[in-house]
Amino acid sequence: MEKSKVLIIGATGRLGYHLAQFSLQFGHPTYILIRDSSLNDPNKAQKLNFLSTAGAIPLKGPLEDENSLTEAVKQVDVVICSIPSKQALDQKLLLKVIKELGVLRRLIEAEDIPYTCICCNLFMGYLLPSLAQPGLKAPPRDKVTIFGDGNAKAVFVKDVDVAACTINAIDDPRTLNKTLYLRPQGNVYSINELVAMWENKIGRELEKIHVPEEELLLKIKESSYPDNLEMIFIYSAFVKGDHTYFDIDECGVDGTKLYPHLKFTTVNEHLDTLV
Ligand SMILES: NC(=O)c1ccc[n+]([C@@H]2O[C@H](COP(=O)([O-])OP(=O)(O)OC[C@H]3O[C@@H](n4cnc5c(N)ncnc54)[C@H](OP(=O)(O)O)[C@@H]3O)[C@@H](O)[C@H]2O)c1
Incomplete structure (x- = not known):
């Protein structure tokens, strides 16, 4: 089967760089949309140089420029946009362009834009x-704050593993118009469990400070966005259990079951690197 042509937006970023690498490795003709400002950053310029040498086709333009977006989207079958979540609304123009061009392969079959939503939860680096x-x-090595009762479980996945799973999902009909959840067994932990695991590794018990849900909510309200982003994620993942309170139903698929050949770095392995 001919491989879909892929456009990656955000290829100089944490996740996007891995996405572009895996896309090339899987043999997809891979286009990357880059902003001029990236070229002035030595770190990003190095990533772009590596990707171009590996065969990525660079296209110029920011997400705010309709002409360059149109030119880029015209070339491909699949668009993966990997800009930070706080910029999610900056994708409005991109969606408009995709819809108007109607070039996505499966758009012919469906009335709406075909999609796979990757629910990757928290990156391990965050x-x-x-x-x-x-x-x-x-x-921490002396005291630790436990938010809520500390029992809600969150999911951590390494960015490179998210990228591998995402690229596997391209051209996989099982993921069409579905949410693909990443919830590997060794990656699901509550704060209480993380603290116990860490204490075990450093051979010392930490002092526990308990902050109830209402107090955390108050702290979030009293500080401004995006300064309160970490607390918002902690509230969502570790107090409300937003990653794990539901079962994966027929609208979703489990990435670890779809791609059993993929190895996910576990929380335990990652904590070992921090001892
Ligand atoms: N960070 C996490 O812990 C985490 C966890 C789970 C999921 N995610 C998801 O992963 C995705 C990417 O996050 P990340 O942490 O990899 O982001 P990141 O490292 O901050 O990278 C952002 C990328 O987006 C590009 N970009 C930003 N604004 C742009 C614009 N207006 N036009 C064109 N390109 C633009 C940047 O390009 P320049 O080089 O030009 O600046 C950069 O390549 C998001 O969907 C996020 O929700 C992140």
């Missing part, structure tokens, strides 16, 4: 290194 402690960059 909140796990601090054991969900706002403002910390490394796990």
